[in-house]
Amino acid sequence: MSSLLEIAGLDAGYGEVGVLHAVSLSVPEGGITAVIGSNGAGKTTLMRAASGLVAPRAGSIRFAGSEVGALPAHRRVELGLALVPEGRMVFPELTVHETLTIGGYARRARAGAAARIDEMYALFPRLAERRHAQGGALSGGEQQMLALARGLMSRPRLLLLDEPSLGLSPVMAEEVMDAVLRIREAGTTICLVEQNVYSALAVADRAYVMEEGRVVKSGTGAALLTDDSIRESYLGM
Numbered sequence: 001m002s003s004l005l006e007i008a009g010l011d012a013g014y015g016e017v018g019v020l021h022a023v024s025l026s027v028p029e030g031g032i033t034a035v036i037g038s039n040g041a042g043k044t045t046l047m048r049a050a051s052g053l054v055a056p057r058a059g060s061i062r063f064a065g066s067e068v069g070a071l072p073a074h075r076r077v078e079l080g081l082a083l084v085p086e087g088r089m090v091f092p093e094l095t096v097h098e099t100l101t102i103g104g105y106a107r108r109a110r111a112g113a114a115a116r117i118d119e120m121y122a123l124f125p126r127l128a129e130r131r132h133a134q135g136g137a138l139s140g141g142e143q144q145m146l147a148l149a150r151g152l153m154s155r156p157r158l159l160l161l162d163e164p165s166l167g168l169s170p171v172m173a174e175e176v177m178d179a180v181l182r183i184r185e186a187g188t189t190i191c192l193v194e195q196n197v198y199s200a201l202a203v204a205d206r207a208y209v210m211e212e213g214r215v216v217k218s219g220t221g222a223a224l225l226t227d228d229s230i231r232e233s234y235l236g237m
Helices: 043-051 073-079 096-103 113-123 125-129 140-152 170-185 197-203 221-225 228-234
Strands: 003-014 017-028 032-036 056-063 081-084 158-162 189-193 206-211 214-219
Touching: 003 043, 003 189, 017 032, 017 043, 017 056, 017 189, 017 206, 017 214, 032 043, 032 170, 032 197, 032 221, 043 056, 043 081, 043 158, 043 189, 073 081, 081 140, 096 113, 096 140, 113 125, 113 140, 113 170, 125 140, 140 158, 140 170, 170 189, 170 197, 197 221, 197 228, 206 221, 214 221, 221 228
Parallel strands: 032 189, 032 206, 081 158, 158 189
Antiparallel strands: 003 017, 003 056, 206 214
16 A cells, blocks of 8 residues: 655754654555644644644655645645545634535536535435534534535645544544544545544554653554553543
8 A cells, every 4th residue: 555645864843842753654545544642742743744734844844746835735735635634624614514615616626516416415414414504603513514625625635633633522422533534535644643442443554652852662552552552641541
C-alpha cells in the first residue's frame, strides 16, 4: 500500500514555543491511520501543520509524492488534502445546506457539487432532516456530522480528522466513528486524531503514539490495542 502523506523530521510550533520535534510518519493510501497520545502531546499541531495552518520550521511534508510544506492551506485543499478541525467550527448562522454548498467551493469540487450534497444527505440522514436548520441550532453530534460532510464536499483524497468524537455522548460518538468507517469504505484515506484511544485503534490500519511532541511508538491498530504499555497508559487496563 503506497503512502499518500509522508511527514519526515517535522518541527513546528507557535512563536518561540516548539511543539513538534522531528516527527516522522506515513499515511498509507486507502486506509485509516490513527494518532493517539495524551493532551498536549502535539496531535492537533500535527494536523494543523499537515493541513497548512501551521508553518513547519524543519522537515518535509509530502502529499501524493509532492512537497507541500510551503503551500498555504487552500492550495492543499485544491490538491485533495482537507482538515476537519477540533471543535467542529461550523458557521452558526448558515443552514446545513448552505454549509455544504460552501464546502464544495474548491475548484476541484465544483463539478458535481449538487450531486455530492445528495451523497452527504445519504451518508448522514440526520443532516437531510435538518437541511434548513442553522448550524448553531444543531446538537454537538449533528455539528460533527456537518463538519465531516463539509470536509467531504471538497472531494479530498485525504481527510484529516481532529478529535471527531470530542464532547459527544457515547451513542453519538459511536455513530460518528461508524461514519468514519463508511467514508474509508467509499475510498477516502483518513488520518485520525482521537481522544478515545480504544475507538481509534479499533478502526485504524496503522497507528502512532505521540508524547511531548515526538512519535514514541507505532504499529498496526490491532497490535497497539494489545500492547501492555498502551493498555496501561491509555486504556486503564
